[in-house]
Amino acid sequence: MNNKENKNNKEYQKLVKEASPDSPIFKNCLKAFFSGGLICCIGQFLMNIFSTYGLVADSRNMLVSVILIGLASLLTGLGWYSKIGKFCGAGSVVPITGFSNSVTAPAIEYKKEGFVLGLGAKIFTVAGPVILYGTLASIVVGIIYYFVG
Amino acid sequence: MDYIKAFVVGGGICVLGQILIDKTKLTSARILVLFVVLGCLLGGLGWYDKLVDFAGAGATVPLPGFGNLLAKGVKAEVDRYGFSGALTGGLKSASGGITAAIVFAFLAAVIFKPKEK
Amino acid sequence: MAKKTGMRSVRFEKSVCIKSVSSVAGTKESEGPLKDCFDISVNDNLYGEDSWEKAEAKFAGRAMEEAVRKGALTFGDIDYILAGDLQNQTTASCYAAAKLDNSFFGLYGACSTFGEGLSLGAALIDGGWGKNVLCEASSHFCAAEKQFRFPLELGNQRPQTSTWTVTGSGAAVLCGEGNYPRITGITTGRIVDAGITDANNMGAAMAPAAADIILNHFRDFSSGPQDYDRIFTGDLGYVGREILLKLLSEKGCHIEEIHRDCGILIYDRDKQDTHSGGSGCACSALVFSAIYKKLIEGEYKKVLLIPTGALMSPVSVQQGESIMGICHLVMIEKR
Incomplete structure (x- = not known):
């Protein structure tokens, strides 16, 4: 193989594909379904409790999120969330707990590089894009809503 | 009954994420972005709230629910303050979640040390 | 000379x-x-x-x-x-x-x-x-x-x-002297671009470089697989080994029997959950202790140690560039 022959690379890509085992997608989906469902049920449980205390929907949902976020932060600090994540896959990435994990993980990891340029600057290495593009999307929605509806 | 609905819908959204991870090799960071933006757009159309009414926490706890929150917030602000609401609404409604995430993350970083996998 | x-x-x-x-x-x-x-x-x-x-x-x-x-x-x-x-x-x-x-x-x-x-x-x-x-x-x-x-x-x-x-x-x-295993020759690899952009598949990025250096070595020394007790690659892992063996057999070179990969040797895939195997500079460096022991004991007379490297930079990978492979072959003989 020669670097100039990169065009017949397709053949090599095929060879690589054959040699590379796929992720066990069915098993992974099953795990993601049950673990993700379970996290949502915990959320539902908290929601129902707060409802009995007569909280309105918005502040109730907020409180549920805050509690789940706090729990995920704690589990991340204890080093358990990465183990949970290994098993659950998307089941622990997609719920709000995954967002919390993606903020806490770099905060802990980069603390060694200092509180400002380490922890402070790198806390959003994973979650920053979420906030950026989420905010941009919300502005687009807001502008369209203003004119259309 | 509301637990079953939350379980199935929440689990289903996670399965979507899992298929994306395994099939497209997207990293989890990209999945998070995709889901929040998607939730926000669906929320803008007013569709996501129907799912929330049906599944409760099954729709609010996954990240599209966070996106929906942004959309709902921005719409409410536009209703109240007009055009400037498009700028302030999103982050305002998400401020609780984001603030909680940074505060807990900071506390965790102060208390805990990095650990091996 | x-x-x-x-x-x-x-x-x-x-x-x-x-x-x-x-x-x-x-x-x-x-x-x-x-x-x-x-x-x-x-x-x-x-x-x-x-x-x-x-x-x-x-x-x-x-x-x-x-x-x-x-x-x-x-x-x-x-x-x-x-x-x-x-x-x-x-x-x-x-x-x-x-x-x-x-x-x-x-x-x-x-x-x-x-x-x-x-x-x-x-x-x-x-x-x-x-x-x-x-x-x-x-x-x-x-x-x-x-x-x-x-x-x-x-x-x-x-x-x-x-x-x-x-x-x-x-x-x-x-x-320079003593009754120890000797390095009798080296073959120096070139940078090989296999067009791999997946940072989670290093074996595929390095296998072509390993195949290249092995073929060059055999040609330069007019030797073949039969002249060696073992050929150790550095950290191709299970995926990389499979690709290497396929690339070599396409060229009519068969090393299945004598080829071992340090990345495969160092972990127990089933018990230790390491997926394709071990990698890193220390992979071949640590396994070399085991190889050296067998050279001293006389189990091996002549081996090739081929640490393999994937020159991965997070910056270039994020820019969509492919990951380069490099290998360095060392020929070691029992005195």
Whole structure:
């Protein structure tokens, strides 16, 4: 193989594909379904409790999120969330707990590089894009809503 | 009954994420972005709230629910303050979640040390 | 007389001996199939330090000390240190060497660094530039994950093609005389671009480089698989090994029987959940302790050690560039 022959690379890509085992997608989906469902049920449980205390929907949902976020932060600090994540896959990435994990993980990891340029600057290495593009999307929605509806 | 609905819908959204991870090799960071933006757009159309009414926490706890929150917030602000609401609404409604995430993350970083996998 | 043989190889005229070899292994490695082959097993990957980066420097320093001690030498006898690791600016090696007073060459060949060190070290000995040369390479799972991928606490799944960076360090002292296994030749690889952009499939990025260097070696030395007891590649893993064997058999070269991969040897895939195998500079450096033992015991007469490297930079990968592969082949014979 020669670097100039990169065009017949397709053949090599095929060879690589054959040699590379796929992720066990069915098993992974099953795990993601049950673990993700379970996290949502915990959320539902908290929601129902707060409802009995007569909280309105918005502040109730907020409180549920805050509690789940706090729990995920704690589990991340204890080093358990990465183990949970290994098993659950998307089941622990997609719920709000995954967002919390993606903020806490770099905060802990980069603390060694200092509180400002380490922890402070790198806390959003994973979650920053979420906030950026989420905010941009919300502005687009807001502008369209203003004119259309 | 509301637990079953939350379980199935929440689990289903996670399965979507899992298929994306395994099939497209997207990293989890990209999945998070995709889901929040998607939730926000669906929320803008007013569709996501129907799912929330049906599944409760099954729709609010996954990240599209966070996106929906942004959309709902921005719409409410536009209703109240007009055009400037498009700028302030999103982050305002998400401020609780984001603030909680940074505060807990900071506390965790102060208390805990990095650990091996 | 020209020492250069063929296009990419050198045959050493003088004897280049491997006087001593050392290995300092991390936790997971010390639980693996080769646990009895390591000099020092560390059951704390922080190694008593307060960061992964400092821990790696300590692994590197301990391996250097141990190799010198086993060679019945002191650091005063060492003319050069050739060392490298995976950290940016190869800081682990530098911090380890900062505590010593020796002339120092820092190397970067990604996971092929140990082969690069042995190659250049052998050339220094053969050229008469020094009596004793110390070669060392280290890597650390946590430092590598932090630098190349994601924070350790992030809850994500590793794909089946990914490898596990070996924590630890291996070193060797080369000298000009004595009754030790000898480095009789080297083949130096070229940078091979296989067009792989998946940072979780290093085996695929390196396999073409390994195939290239093996074919070049056979041509330069007019030899073939039958001339060697074993051919050890560095860290191709299960995926890379399969690709290597296919690439070679397309060229009519069959090494299935004698080929072993250090990345496969160092972990138990089923029990240790390491997916495609081990990787990192320390992978071939640690496994070399086991190979050296068998050379001394006479089980192997002639082997090839081919540390393989994927020259992966997070910046270029994020820019969509492909990952380059490089290998350094060292031919070792029992005297």
